[in-house]
Amino acid sequence: MNGPHSALRSLQEVDPGLGRLIRRDQLDAIRQSVLRAIPVNMILGLTGTLVAVQAGRGEMGAAWFAVSTLANVLRIALCRAPCAGLALDAATPPDAAEAAARLVDRHLALSSLAALLSGLVWACLPLLCEGYTAPETLFYLTVTCGITAGAVTHGIAYARIPSCFITPPLLSAAGCLLYAGGFDRICLAATVLLYLAALLRSGAATERLFRESSRLKNEATALARSRAAAHASASALAEEMRVRATHDGLTGLLNRAGFAQAVEERAEGGGDLCLMLLDLDGFKSVNDVYGHTAGDRVLVEVGRRLAAALPPGCLAARLGGDEFALCYDPVAGPEPTALAERLIAAIAAPIGSLDPGRLGMSAGLFLGPPSSLTQMLGCADEALYAAKAAGRNRLRLFDEGLSGRREMRRACERDLSQALSENALEVWFQPIFGRGGRVPVGLEALVRWRHPLHGWIPPNEIVATAAMAGLTESLLRFILEQVLTILCALRERGAPDVRVAMNVSPREMAQVAVDEIVLGRLRALGLPPSMLEIEITEETALDIEAVQGKLATVSKAGVRVALDDFGTGYSSLASLRQLRADRVKIDRSLVTGLTTSDDKRGMVHAVLGLGRSLDIEVVAEGIETADDLETLRALGCPLMQGYHLARPAPAPAAIEIVLNGRAAAA
Numbered sequence: 100m101n102g103p104h105s106a107l108r109s110l111q112e113v114d115p116g117l118g119r120l121i122r123r124d125q126l127d128a129i130r131q132s133v134l135r136a137i138p139v140n141m142i143l144g145l146t147g148t149l150v151a152v153q154a155g156r157g158e159m160g161a162a163w164f165a166v167s168t169l170a171n172v173l174r175i176a177l178c179r180a181p182c183a184g185l186a187l188d189a190a191t192p193p194d195a196a197e198a199a200a201r202l203v204d205r206h207l208a209l210s211s212l213a214a215l216l217s218g219l220v221w222a223c224l225p226l227l228c229e230g231y232t233a234p235e236t237l238f239y240l241t242v243t244c245g246i247t248a249g250a251v252t253h254g255i256a257y258a259r260i261p262s263c264f265i266t267p268p269l270l271s272a273a274g275c276l277l278y279a280g281g282f283d284r285i286c287l288a289a290t291v292l293l294y295l296a297a298l299l300r301s302g303a304a305t306e307r308l309f310r311e312s313s314r315l316k317n318e319a320t321a322l323a324r325s326r327a328a329a330h331a332s333a334s335a336l337a338e339e340m341r342v343r344a345t346h347d348g349l350t351g352l353l354n355r356a357g358f359a360q361a362v363e364e365r366a367e368g369g370g371d372l373c374l375m376l377l378d379l380d381g382f383k384s385v386n387d388v389y390g391h392t393a394g395d396r397v398l399v400e401v402g403r404r405l406a407a408a409l410p411p412g413c414l415a416a417r418l419g420g421d422e423f424a425l426c427y428d429p430v431a432g433p434e435p436t437a438l439a440e441r442l443i444a445a446i447a448a449p450i451g452s453l454d455p456g457r458l459g460m461s462a463g464l465f466l467g468p469p470s471s472l473t474q475m476l477g478c479a480d481e482a483l484y485a486a487k488a489a490g491r492n493r494l495r496l497f498d499e500g501l502s503g504r505r506e507m508r509r510a511c512e513r514d515l516s517q518a519l520s521e522n523a524l525e526v527w528f529q530p531i532f533g534r535g536g537r538v539p540v541g542l543e544a545l546v547r548w549r550h551p552l553h554g555w556i557p558p559n560e561i562v563a564t565a566a567m568a569g570l571t572e573s574l575l576r577f578i579l580e581q582v583l584t585i586l587c588a589l590r591e592r593g594a595p596d597v598r599v600a601m602n603v604s605p606r607e608m609a610q611v612a613v614d615e616i617v618l619g620r621l622r623a624l625g626l627p628p629s630m631l632e633i634e635i636t637e638e639t640a641l642d643i644e645a646v647q648g649k650l651a652t653v654s655k656a657g658v659r660v661a662l663d664d665f666g667t668g669y670s671s672l673a674s675l676r677q678l679r680a681d682r683v684k685i686d687r688s689l690v691t692g693l694t695t696s697d698d699k700r701g702m703v704h705a706v707l708g709l710g711r712s713l714d715i716e717v718v719a720e721g722i723e724t725a726d727d728l729e730t731l732r733a734l735g736c737p738l739m740q741g742y743h744l745a746r747p748a749p750a751p752a753a754i755e756i757v758l759n760g761r762a763a764a765a
């Protein structure tokens with residue numbers, strides 16, 4: 100008994116919360132047991148009164164019974180009175196629990212007082228039997244013993260209540276018996292006192308047992324509750340971590356890892372899959388012009404629009420940057436190119452305060468039986484690359500043609516480094532004509548590579564492959580050397596005023612110290628910077644921050660700057676000035692066939708006017724026919740370039756064309 104008792108005490112000491120719960124249980128139990136005991140109390144009280152009436156003490160009996168009933172009514176009322184403290188449980192916050200515990204304690208104290216009152220009434224029984232000397236003494240003594248024993252048996256939860264109830268009647272019985280005197284009465288009084296002591300002790304012991312079992316019950320409940328809470332929070336954490344690991348924090352779509360996992364699961368089911376890669380057009384300019392916060396908002400909006408336009412069951416991911424991916428079952432879902440068109444249209448609709456048309460989206464589609472994700476992504480990427488090359492807001496399905504191109508690009512990536520070191524690459528030059536296309540005034544350097552297996556590789560592919568293979572700077576240096584060589588040759592041949600242009604891709608501009616390299620080499624060879632021109636594409640012009648500094652440096656040194664492919668992509672007339680462009684080159688797509696197209700003529704006319712008003716030279720590229728040449732002359736175009744005038748040629752041939760042309764004009 101000692102063990103659990105001391106354990107209980109120490110537990111209460113460390114955990115007052117548990118102590119409160121135990122007292123709540125005690126109050127709850129005692130309220131029920133008092134309610135059960137009171138009818139017996141009433142019946143015994145009534146019997147005692149009847150016996151008193153029988154013995155001729157009716158009035159006294161009735162008065163006693165009335166007071167006893169009052170006491171009992173009070174006790175019933177107390178047991179039935181609502182007690183907010185009973186609502187206390189382990190989840191109650193500490194402050195509320197403290198208040199609830201105070202209510203419980205008050206109820207227990209009041210119930211103890213009521214029990215004492217009832218006990219005092221029973222202590223008055225001697226009035227009905229002349230102080231235990233009347234013949235009915237045996238009856239009353241038995242009733243007193245019975246009711247006190249019953250009180251202890253009922254009140255196991257809280258010893259103080261039965262103690263308060265039993266002590267007065269038993270003390271009064273023992274006192275009366277002692278007062279009456281006589282050996283047997285004195286013995287009886289002693290027995291009653293012993294009986295009282297035994298009852299008190301047993302009451303205390305049963306209360307300890309009750310408290311111990313209440314403690315165990317509450318501890319078990321608390322344990323179960325905390326287990327459940329721990330389990331719930333562990334599951335929530337695991338879910339949160341799973342979501343974080345597989346989802347993009349910005350858009351809420353899947354991330355690359357989540358997408359890979361989900362696509363692989365899909366692929367296991369067999370059947371054709373459609374995998375779509377989506378890449379924003381002009382997103383970089385959004386970031387540059389509006390800032391990264393606005394860029395993030397645009398990505399979120401794009402993610403939202405994509406998600407809203409997708410068929411059910413379609414996986415959607417943001418793979419990184421401005422690249423998104425989708426995967427779905429094309430048999431169950433919409434026709435892939437129709438879906439891609441819908442998505443492109445959804446992104447083309449104005450977003451917030453962005454100027455309309457700044458943002459677009461291109462799509463590369465893979466459609467077919469599932470293979471490894473890397474392979475399917477590679478195909479979709481190839482298609483995306485082709486779509487991007489065709490312009491903005493385009494889509495392209497991966498087909499056999501692209502498959503061949505993919506092979507070629509792989510081979511190029513593998514072989515480019517060796518080709519560079521073995522001088523297997525060449526630079527050809529295409530003449531640029533002045534005076535309405537009559538006199539050669541310059542050359543444009545164009546890189547050429549004849550791959551042993553795949554033949555001529557388009558220059559854009561060479562540049563992209565170099566970027567992929569980390570050879571951007573080597574390629575730039577190689578081309579620059581060829582350009583410088585032809586510049587030296589032209590100077591030696593007495594044509595130092597023939598300017599040679601070299602193309603610099605956006606990537607080269609951003610990644611390589613183009614300014615230092617170019618100016619350093621010009622200085623080393625003692626060549627005037629004005630003999631060199633750098634052609635950048637409009638795309639570069641949009642990435643103004645990355646290129647502005649470098650272009651300003653070369654421009655200040657005297658190198659000329661031309662804005663290439665003008666009229667394609669996102670037009671940025673404002674950047675012409677910012678980039679210190681001396682020249683714009685109207686893209687071939689606007690020039691070829693302009694004789695028969697009013698639109699093209701209108702555009703070319705406008706650009707020529709712009710050039711005049713900004714004092715910027717204008718070159719028309721891609722003149723393929725005599726008609727187009729005539730039309731351009733009629734429009735007043737000063738500078739021209741095109742197959743009709745001269746094709747790109749190796750350096751020696753190009754020099755001859757230029758020198759002969761100049762001689763003829765002179």
Ligand code: C2E
Pocket residue numbers: 529544545546557558559562578601602603604607634663664687720721722723740741742743747
């Ligand atoms: P670009 O700078 O606009 O170069 C003009 C392109 O148009 C050249 O194609 C040229 O051969 C072609 N072209 C010229 N006249 C005509 C014509 O009358 N009709 C047609 N159909 N085409 C004509 P190429 O050499 O294939 O170069 C394509 C693009 O690749 C170039 O466009 C330029 O952006 C890029 N590129 C070429 N060489 C280099 C280089 O050395 N470095 C970098 N970064 N890019 C280069």
Ligand code: MG
Pocket residue numbers: 543602634663
């Ligand atoms: Mg060019």
Ligand code: MG
Pocket residue numbers: 663664665684686687720
């Ligand atoms: Mg061009």
